[in-house]
Amino acid sequence: MKVSQRAAAVAPSATLAVTNRAKEMKAQGLDVLGFAAGEPDFDTPDFIKEACIDALKKGQTKYTPAAGTPDLRKAIAEKLKKENNLDYTWEQVVVNLGAKHSVFMTMQVLLDPGDEVLMPVPYWVTYPEAIKLAGGVPVKLETSAETGYKITPAQLKAAITPKTALLILNSPNNPGGFCYSPAELMALAKALEGTKVMVMSDEIYERLMYGNNKFVSFAAISPDAYGRTLTVNGLSKSYSMTGWRLGYTAGPLDVMKAMARLQDHVTQNPVTFTQPAAIAALKDTTGCVERMRVEFEKRGMLMADKLNAIKGVKCHKPEGAFYCFPDVSAHYGRTIGGVKLNNSMDFAKALLEQALVAVVPGDPFGCPKNVRLSFACSMPQIEKGIDRIQKWLA
Numbered sequence: 001m002k003v004s005q006r007a008a009a010v011a012p013s014a015t016l017a018v019t020n021r022a023k024e025m026k027a028q029g030l031d032v033l034g035f036a037a038g039e040p041d042f043d044t045p046d047f048i049k050e051a052c053i054d055a056l057k058k059g060q061t062k063y064t065p066a067a068g069t070p071d072l073r074k075a076i077a078e079k080l081k082k083e084n085n086l087d088y089t090w091e092q093v094v095v096n097l098g099a100k101h102s103v104f105m106t107m108q109v110l111l112d113p114g115d116e117v118l119m120p121v122p123y124w125v126t127y128p129e130a131i132k133l134a135g136g137v138p139v140k141l142e143t144s145a146e147t148g149y150k151i152t153p154a155q156l157k158a159a160i161t162p163k164t165a166l167l168i169l170n171s172p173n174n175p176g177g178f179c180y181s182p183a184e185l186m187a188l189a190k191a192l193e194g195t196k197v198m199v200m201s202d203e204i205y206e207r208l209m210y211g212n213n214k215f216v217s218f219a220a221i222s223p224d225a226y227g228r229t230l231t232v233n234g235l236s237k238s239y240s241m242t243g244w245r246l247g248y249t250a251g252p253l254d255v256m257k258a259m260a261r262l263q264d265h266v267t268q269n270p271v272t273f274t275q276p277a278a279i280a281a282l283k284d285t286t287g288c289v290e291r292m293r294v295e296f297e298k299r300g301m302l303m304a305d306k307l308n309a310i311k312g313v314k315c316h317k318p319e320g321a322f323y324c325f326p327d328v329s330a331h332y333g334r335t336i337g338g339v340k341l342n343n344s345m346d347f348a349k350a351l352l353e354q355a356l357v358a359v360v361p362g363d364p365f366g367c368p369k370n371v372r373l374s375f376a377c378s379m380p381q382i383e384k385g386i387d388r389i390q391k392w393l394a
Helices: 014-027 046-057 070-084 099-110 126-133 153-159 182-192 223-228 253-266 272-282 288-308 344-355 379-393
Strands: 093-096 116-120 137-141 164-170 198-202 229-234 247-250 371-374
Touching: 014 344, 046 272, 070 093, 070 247, 070 272, 093 099, 093 253, 099 126, 099 198, 099 229, 099 247, 099 253, 116 126, 126 137, 137 153, 153 182, 164 182, 182 223, 198 223, 223 229, 247 253, 288 379, 344 371, 344 379
Parallel strands: 116 137, 116 164, 164 198, 198 229
Antiparallel strands: 093 247, 229 247
16 A cells, blocks of 8 residues: 655654663563653642543533633633733634644644745754645754854844744753743844744743743744744643643634634544643642652753763753753764764664663754753662663763
């Protein structure tokens, strides 16, 4: 049977590939330590689960509007107003099946064939695939450790062509663990004024900020930024609800109406009985997110310190999200356990097979010098895993 060129061109997720291989090895009885999956190890808070159970008991198992229930969309709009200083009506919000789906739907409603999308490096592995599936052309904006892996306003302006349709911003960043400051976002917004370039601001890690870093939604920077931005967010990372598949997009009304129409034919509605649970999460007063954030910050600092103690490894301390993104390229060219390390793919594969530590190679994120480690795991696992890496490299 023939497979379409569109489907055949989609690259597999490097994150899921490593995670699945690690699971296979664990099933064989091997003591694999996984730093691959971007998934909190905390359970979903009980009050959220109870809201879902209550909805099931009340028979909330039928279709809802494709864009989500008005009650949930109103709760999201209230959250965006209260926490992000973003004034959206509930009709300007569409609930998607996870923020990954939000990204896909954003590309489908904004891009025409040949439209260019500016994609700062490092980028999340799904961005280029979602762009290409919409007929768009990913355009990489290179960065370096010296610039904190962030683009500059001058670089942004120089990259804009008549074909440029969209800029992707992801702060806090996956995989880099860095954040743009309010001043840096303001400068980028200024650089876009007078252009037709739209912005997708992926803010899924907004609640996971560390140190003195302050989160600001890009659309809240200025009226001009508000008018050109689609804000993408969800509940997976902040509330440890990865399997619930609840994301959302907010933006100009005509775009959101188009997204709702498209979603009606693609997926219908988000799962009905999870939507009251999302409302409960958004109205949370228990402090559960902050408790998880504090623990993630401790883990992140520990992981970064231990990585930097390894000869030939350089790691910026994470400012947000739950990832360390060390540069391990000083070890390229070496042969360890009979395997020559030519790139991050070789590094990650050999580390998993020889030391039983799962990390994600940096190549699919656009950074071949780096590997990504998630610290959404226990302190003892971090201690044990980084010690294994140190011994393996030694």
